[in-house]
Amino acid sequence: MASPQGSLEFGGPLGAAALMLVLPATMFHLLLVARSGPARLLGPPPYLPGPEALWSPRALQLVLAWLGLQAALYLLPARKVAEGQELKNKSRLRYPINGFQALVVTTLLVGLGVSAGLPLDALPEMLLPLAFAATLTAFVFSLLLYLKALVAPASALAPGGNSGNPIYDFFLGRELNPRISSFDFKYFCELRPGLMAWVLINLALLLKEAELRGSPSLAMWLVNGFQLLYVADALWHEEAVLTTMDITHDGFGFMLAFGDLAWVPFTYSLQAQFLLYHPQPLGLPMASVICLINAIGYYVFRGANSQKNTFRKNPSDPRVADLETIPTATGRQLLVSGWWGMVRHPNYLGDLIMALAWSLPCGVSHLLPYFYLLYFTALLVHREARDEQQCLQKYGLAWREYCKRVPYRILPYVY
Numbered sequence: 001m002a003s004p005q006g007s008l009e010f011g012g013p014l015g016a017a018a019l020m021l022v023l024p025a026t027m028f029h030l031l032l033v034a035r036s037g038p039a040r041l042l043g044p045p046p047y048l049p050g051p052e053a054l055w056s057p058r059a060l061q062l063v064l065a066w067l068g069l070q071a072a073l074y075l076l077p078a079r080k081v082a083e084g085q086e087l088k089n090k091s092r093l094r095y096p097i098n099g100f101q102a103l104v105v106t107t108l109l110v111g112l113g114v115s116a117g118l119p120l121d122a123l124p125e126m127l128l129p130l131a132f133a134a135t136l137t138a139f140v141f142s143l144l145l146y147l148k149a150l151v152a153p154a155s156a157l158a159p160g161g162n163s164g165n166p167i168y169d170f171f172l173g174r175e176l177n178p179r180i181s182s183f184d185f186k187y188f189c190e191l192r193p194g195l196m197a198w199v200l201i202n203l204a205l206l207l208k209e210a211e212l213r214g215s216p217s218l219a220m221w222l223v224n225g226f227q228l229l230y231v232a233d234a235l236w237h238e239e240a241v242l243t244t245m246d247i248t249h250d251g252f253g254f255m256l257a258f259g260d261l262a263w264v265p266f267t268y269s270l271q272a273q274f275l276l277y278h279p280q281p282l283g284l285p286m287a288s289v290i291c292l293i294n295a296i297g298y299y300v301f302r303g304a305n306s307q308k309n310t311f312r313k314n315p316s317d318p319r320v321a322d323l324e325t326i327p328t329a330t331g332r333q334l335l336v337s338g339w340w341g342m343v344r345h346p347n348y349l350g351d352l353i354m355a356l357a358w359s360l361p362c363g364v365s366h367l368l369p370y371f372y373l374l375y376f377t378a379l380l381v382h383r384e385a386r387d388e389q390q391c392l393q394k395y396g397l398a399w400r401e402y403c404k405r406v407p408y409r410i411l412p413y414v415y
């Protein structure tokens with residue numbers, strides 16, 4: 001999004017081009033290092049994979065079949081259809097709420113497959129070609145989205161990804177809500193194929209550890225359980241994604257397409273990948289402390305997200321009606337008590353606490369399992385700054401009043 005001064009984000013076209021190379025390269029580096037003995041995050045990869053290690057027609061078939069399955073489940077009758085936030089032309093798009101249903105059906109299909117002999121524990125050996133196939137798919141998909149946006153009306157374009165520079169716009173995404181008929185590509189990709197692939201890879205790594213060591217370690221159980229809770233929660237509260245930045249503001253381009261389809265499943269499963277190749281002892285007392293940390297993070301994350309989403313859907317809802325607010329010139333109000341009176345992004349704080357809980361089962365002998373926490377902190381600090389800019393533009397003096405009354409961004413009394 002061009003900031004008020006008209007400057008571009010992410011370092012402009014040069015930054016976008018660099019990120020389109022660095023992000024996939026980082027993902028492959030992590031995949032290689034996680035399975036190496038030293039598992040040094042900052043060291044060189046153990047080897048540079050050749051084309052034969054990356055390219056596999058079978059892997060591409062599996063990626064496309066997975067996308068096809070999730071798309072078919074997306075098109076099934078939904079228990080509910082929700083309306084998105086009001087668009088510039090005052091209309092509202094409709095979204096099927098059937099993500100959790102898709103997770104249940106996918107789980108049943110995978111369970112049936114494994115009981116019929118599906119070699120899910122062979123998946124860990126295919127992570128490199130699968131990641132390559134997912135990255136290739138994301139690039140091609142982003143190109144199709146870019147071409148589609150060239151014929152989209154101006155009202156359909158996102159505020160940010162229309163600088164006129166093809167590289168920048170390809171990265172950030174031109175169209176806000178790219179659809180064919182009622183199929184919303186951004187909404188579909190945000191919550192379905194990547195998140196579910198993430199926990200499927202985790203499960204495959206757990207099964208592989210059971211095969212290698214007789215049973216999964218407690219650390220592997222914790223990482224699988226925490227991240228399955230996170231994904232199941234996202235799909236159970238699918239409607240809440242309709243009030244997030246990705247849906248309401250950002251165009252759908254390479255950043256989100258690669259993020260959803262490749263970065264999430266292959267880098268967010270890093271802790272489980274690390275544990276398969278580097279078993280970590282974990283006692284019950286420490287496991288209990290880590291579970292408590294994750295529970296606290298989830299409580300803050302869910303409480304804050306649900307409070308804001310409830311408020312945005314209906315400020316008169318009894319659950320939020322008593323909260324203190326700041327009126328804005330747009331007619332919308334800003335919460336200034338409850339979770340959103342503690343810091344300006346309490347949901348980020350909860351998410352970061354959970355990110356810590358996901359890394360702790362991997363011990364403290366390696367930095368690699370903490371990559372997610374480090375990356376995620378950088379992502380949310382940057383995202384918070386972007387959101388501040390957007391909210392300052394949207395709300396002006398009301399936002400300045402909010403910042404005065406709620407001075408901290410993410411961590412109380414610190415940042």
Ligand SMILES: NC(=O)C1=CN([C@@H]2O[C@H](COP(=O)(O)OP(=O)(O)OC[C@H]3O[C@@H](n4cnc5c(N)ncnc54)[C@H](OP(=O)(O)O)[C@@H]3O)[C@@H](O)[C@H]2O)C=CC1
Pocket residue numbers: 243244245246248301305308311312332333334335336340344345347348349351379383387390391394
């Ligand atoms: N696991 C991962 O990789 C990632 C997870 N996330 C998580 O996604 C969740 C959503 O985050 P994100 O998408 O950044 O957006 P948010 O859910 O934080 O929404 C930001 C928007 O909320 C509204 N808002 C902000 N402050 C207030 C207030 N005081 N009162 C009312 N409305 C307010 C504004 O929109 P408006 O006023 O227009 O409604 C603002 O633009 C977070 O929990 C985050 O941790 C995010 C990125 C990556």
Ligand SMILES: CC(C)=CCC[C@@H](C)[C@H]1CC=C2C3=C(CC[C@@]21C)[C@@]1(C)CC[C@H](O)C(C)(C)[C@@H]1CC3
Pocket residue numbers: 023190191230233234241244246255256258259260263264
């Ligand atoms: C470095 C890189 C490729 C950045 C792309 C960022 C994306 C990976 C993330 C941007 C916002 C996201 C959200 C989630 C997953 C990661 C991405 C796509 C999310 C779906 C995770 C589950 C949560 O419950 C959520 C629904 C709130 C969340 C929405 C934002």
